[in-house]
Amino acid sequence: MDNDGVAEILDEIGTLLEIKGENPFKTRAYQNASRTIEGLTEPLSKIIEEDRLKSLKGIGKALQEKVTALVTTGELEYYTNLKESIPPGLIEMLKISGMGPKKIKAINDELGVDTIDGLEAACKGGELAGLSGFGKKTEQKILESLDFLRKFGTKHRIDDALAVAEPILESLRSHPDVIRCSIAGSLRRWKETIGDVDFLVSSTKPANLIDFFTSQPGILNVLAQGGTKASVNMEGGIQADLRVVSDHEFACALAYFTGSKEHNIVMRQRAIERGLRLNEYGLFRSKEETRDPKLRLDCRTEEDIFKELDLTYIPPELREDKGEFQAGEQSKLPELLKWTDLKGSLHNHSNWSDGKQSLEEVAAMADEMGCAYWAITDHSRSSFVANGLDEKRVEEQLIAIEKVNKSYEKDGNAFRLLSGSEVDILSGGKLDFDDDLMAQLDCVVASVHQGFGGSEAEMTKRIIKAAENSYVQTLGHITGRLLLTRDAYKLNQHAVIDACAETGTWIELNASPYRMDMDWRLWHYAREKGVKCVINCDAHRSAHYGFLRLGAGVARKGWLTKKDVVNTLTLKQLQKALLKKRS
DNA sequence: GCCGTTTTCGGCCCGACTGTTTTCAGTCG
Numbered sequence: 001m002d003n004d005g006v007a008e009i010l011d012e013i014g015t016l017l018e019i020k021g022e023n024p025f026k027t028r029a030y031q032n033a034s035r036t037i038e039g040l041t042e043p044l045s046k047i048i049e050e051d052r053l054k055s056l057k058g059i060g061k062a063l064q065e066k067v068t069a070l071v072t073t074g075e076l077e078y079y080t081n082l083k084e085s086i087p088p089g090l091i092e093m094l095k096i097s098g099m100g101p102k103k104i105k106a107i108n109d110e111l112g113v114d115t116i117d118g119l120e121a122a123c124k125g126g127e128l129a130g131l132s133g134f135g136k137k138t139e140q141k142i143l144e145s146l147d148f149l150r151k152f153g154t155k156h157r158i159d160d161a162l163a164v165a166e167p168i169l170e171s172l173r174s175h176p177d178v179i180r181c182s183i184a185g186s187l188r189r190w191k192e193t194i195g196d197v198d199f200l201v202s203s204t205k206p207a208n209l210i211d212f213f214t215s216q217p218g219i220l221n222v223l224a225q226g227g228t229k230a231s232v233n234m235e236g237g238i239q240a241d242l243r244v245v246s247d248h249e250f251a252c253a254l255a256y257f258t259g260s261k262e263h264n265i266v267m268r269q270r271a272i273e274r275g276l277r278l279n280e281y282g283l284f285r286s287k288e289e290t291r292d293p294k295l296r297l298d299c300r301t302e303e304d305i306f307k308e309l310d311l312t313y314i315p316p317e318l319r320e321d322k323g324e325f326q327a328g329e330q331s332k333l334p335e336l337l338k339w340t341d342l343k344g345s346l347h348n349h350s351n352w353s354d355g356k357q358s359l360e361e362v363a364a365m366a367d368e369m370g371c372a373y374w375a376i377t378d379h380s381r382s383s384f385v386a387n388g389l390d391e392k393r394v395e396e397q398l399i400a401i402e403k404v405n406k407s408y409e410k411d412g413n414a415f416r417l418l419s420g421s422e423v424d425i426l427s428g429g430k431l432d433f434d435d436d437l438m439a440q441l442d443c444v445v446a447s448v449h450q451g452f453g454g455s456e457a458e459m460t461k462r463i464i465k466a467a468e469n470s471y472v473q474t475l476g477h478i479t480g481r482l483l484l485t486r487d488a489y490k491l492n493q494h495a496v497i498d499a500c501a502e503t504g505t506w507i508e509l510n511a512s513p514y515r516m517d518m519d520w521r522l523w524h525y526a527r528e529k530g531v532k533c534v535i536n537c538d539a540h541r542s543a544h545y546g547f548l549r550l551g552a553g554v555a556r557k558g559w560l561t562k563k564d565v566v567n568t569l570t571l572k573q574l575q576k577a578l579l580k581k582r583s
Numbered sequence: 584g585c586c587g588t589t590t591t592c593g594g595c596c597c598g599a600c601t602g603t604t605t606t607c608a609g610t611c612g
Contacts, residue, residue, distance in 0.1 A: 017584095022584095023584080025594085026584045026585090027584090028585095028595075029595090030584075032584090058584090058586090059584095060586080061585090062585090098601085098609090098610065099610085100609060100611085101609095101610095102608080102609055103610085132603090133602085133603065133604085133609080134603080135602065137601085138601095138602070141601095198612090224599085224611090226599060226600050227599085229599065231600090241612080243599095243612095257612085259612095261612090279597080280598085
């Protein structure tokens, strides 16, 4: 079993123990070990071979044995038995807001309820209110939460989250009692999917802002409302939380609520090592947990906090405890790409295949946005559901694109449509078009659109073969995942990256919020291998052009700089770069 | 279950909010 598999099982053991009512510190020990393993950069098998497992943080004697069993045999009796002893319905109940391990255990012990449906029936029948610690409101809340979960699920894509967050942020910003405000949490870290939207505000009049927040348009219901914080459900099913602090607490609260949890743990640790104490209220000159203003260090901004902890400023996108501390200590953090560095997109569609706009409309929109170029890469013939183009129509489109470009030239406008194709990678790695045809196109993106069921070896070989074609500059959405909808097909992404390094092929960061593919966790590796990134909208209609901004955020999360991204080049530089693999 | 020049026991992050209580337990982030 590989690292991810082991990490997942340890985390699950933690959850199972929680429901069993085990000592919470024991359950946390499993979750800590899971996190440690998740963050490893080398395979566990190697660590075990070299007998270094016990030196890992959070892994003692008992976990050493369990991890070894999982890695070497793929099985663990302790886990199997534990899992069999707990009905799966109880684990599902953890998703219901307000339901934790204690309540689940009580319901199971007292009423014998062990399924979601059983829980719903018990609530409707008023059975829960009879239990000690439960009442009418608990029943009501459980029923509401169940409804909500069925309707919306627990995770949301970044585009939906931003659509909720940005208007509220603007609204808060314009409130006279707000001193500073920001989005925090995973949205500020630019995660591709998020659980809820967090806002932080500093003010001397928190009550006014709580009232203001809970009366914003688009709120379905108020989940909680106190003196300094409030939670609401927004239309579309996204939960939004507001926290109000005083302005001298703002920087530390912002750092704290931005996370990630893993990042914060290291930050606290670094504070302790320096005789300090870091929490959401400030950075204190103290060995004890405190809020004593006399011990507070003056940290007005997040930069101040990092400086006190001997680090350069770590951008929110990098706060995942994935190497940012080592780099921050040595002032080696990259200067991250800005979305305004992007000069166009090299994978887009028009109404010649499954896009909504004509070539003229596409060009006008991209030019209007200030882009220097925009590639038309409509689908190839095998994607007939998407009205893919055959050779003849590709030839016709080339002429039509040239005509659009001519009209821009005539006006003295340097904007240019680039010709291209999103060529299907067929089974076995064969491409949908011949080299002769691809040689006439400016941009070729090769992507898989059918036959997702192959083995890891087959899919990997298939995609690598496409990368080996000298007319393919870019591999499109390499894993085929659709976030929250469809899992990636089986693929050895490291092997694909290696092949791209070898062949000089670029990898797309498909900036559609449904995809965000290749995943940000792999860009660090690609960058080390010298593989270039192309951030593409995969635009099918005008609303998709804004995906460039989303993609740039995810690229930042993958540690990418302007230099690492091809579509930051000027038109001239890009045209030269596009020919490199062919020469 | 882990950890320790505070080491073989007794800590392990903690504050805000809610609902059910009548001073507090459970959940959440």
